[in-house]
Amino acid sequence: MLEGVIVKGIGGFYYIDTERGVYETRARGIFRKEGIRPTVGDHVRISVLDEDNKKGSLDEILPRRNELIRPKVSNVDQAVIVFAAKSPDMNLDLLDRFLLLAEEQELEIIIVINKVDKDEERKYEETAQMYRQIGYSVYCTSAEIGIDTEELKRALENKISVFAGPSGVGKSSLINAISPGLSLNTGELSEKIQRGRHTTRHAELICFCENSYIVDSPGFTSLFLSHIPSAKLQYYFREFEPFVHKCYYNGCVHINEPDCAVKAEIERAINPVRYARYAALYQELKNEEERKK
Structure with missing residues (x-):
């Protein structure tokens, strides 16, 4: 098998950049049965079906570092x-x-x-x-x-x-x-x-x-974050990091709790505009979680 990287996927065809050039491939049917969809950036293994015309079969997707x-x-x-x-x-x-x-x-x-x-x-x-x-x-x-x-x-x-x-x-x-x-x-x-x-x-x-x-990639004007648990949102605001473990209460989400180390840093280490967006996003995710229940 030949290893490479998917550089483009369009119309059911996947184009794989390898040390021997770019091959046009179709993914094996097993991916569809298992609910797996190849994506651009995937490291893959292919079988060469036609070397002259650079045609092949996408046989295996290697583990992803991120997606x-x-x-x-x-x-x-x-x-x-x-x-x-x-x-x-x-x-x-x-x-x-x-x-x-x-x-x-x-x-x-x-x-x-x-x-x-x-x-x-x-x-x-x-x-x-x-x-x-x-x-x-x-x-x-x-x-x-x-x-x-x-x-x-x-x-x-x-x-x-x-x-x-x-x-x-x-x-x-x-x-x-x-x-x-x-x-x-x-x-x-x-x-x-x-x-x-x-x-x-x-x-x-x-x-x-x-x-x-x-x-x-295609542009767009809105992003949904519903896959992120509301309690974890704080860890993705990097300016919160020095303070999230200094709050009086374990499990503090920095919204209504007293003695909150994060809220104490608003205006000093934390920009109030960024904190306001955090609070709004937290409520958005919390509401979505309640709706799913």
Whole structure:
């Protein structure tokens, strides 16, 4: 058998990058019977059926290190979460949802604020500073005029990075700026509804330099976190970490409990805006849990 990585899956075909080139394969029927679906980023074993035309059968999926739900991709090293400074305006609630999913998967995280040239008042700098203080790497870029794109490229080398974020923020444009030869499709922003056209139709693993891959994925504007237990939410807000075990009550969720070490740090070590989003998300997950009961 030949080992490789799924770089694209579309229309029931899976394209496997191996040391002998890229093979077009179909997955064995046993995966469907067992409810297993191959995803981009999977390390797999294939049988070669036609060497001349690079055709094969996808026979085995090797164990995954991690798996994202949306975009559907596995075995990534870091998440590159892209938002725009303007056009569309930044949605920090949505940004935090992306961060929570990446934290849950224990990924390295890079936040990119793109289109900074559109924000003449430079309001994005306050957001960048807030997330840097939490401990995130933040790059302020413009794919259009080349601000900080080379610095971002260096942060992606020798890793598999998934690009994620809502439509219209310039993910594909950023990827084109990092590696112009890729020529990914880009779409214009709809002035009427302030949402981008979905220019990326499927997740795809793209090699932009040696041992360096990026995943461009369809944009979207909402994320559901219902698979995360409400009691565990606190562990994905990294600024809470120094304080969660200092509360007076065991099992404190930092909402209504007295003598809460996390709430005592609001305004000092914990940004009140971030805490408010935590409280709202906690209630959202709690309500969902009650509904399922």
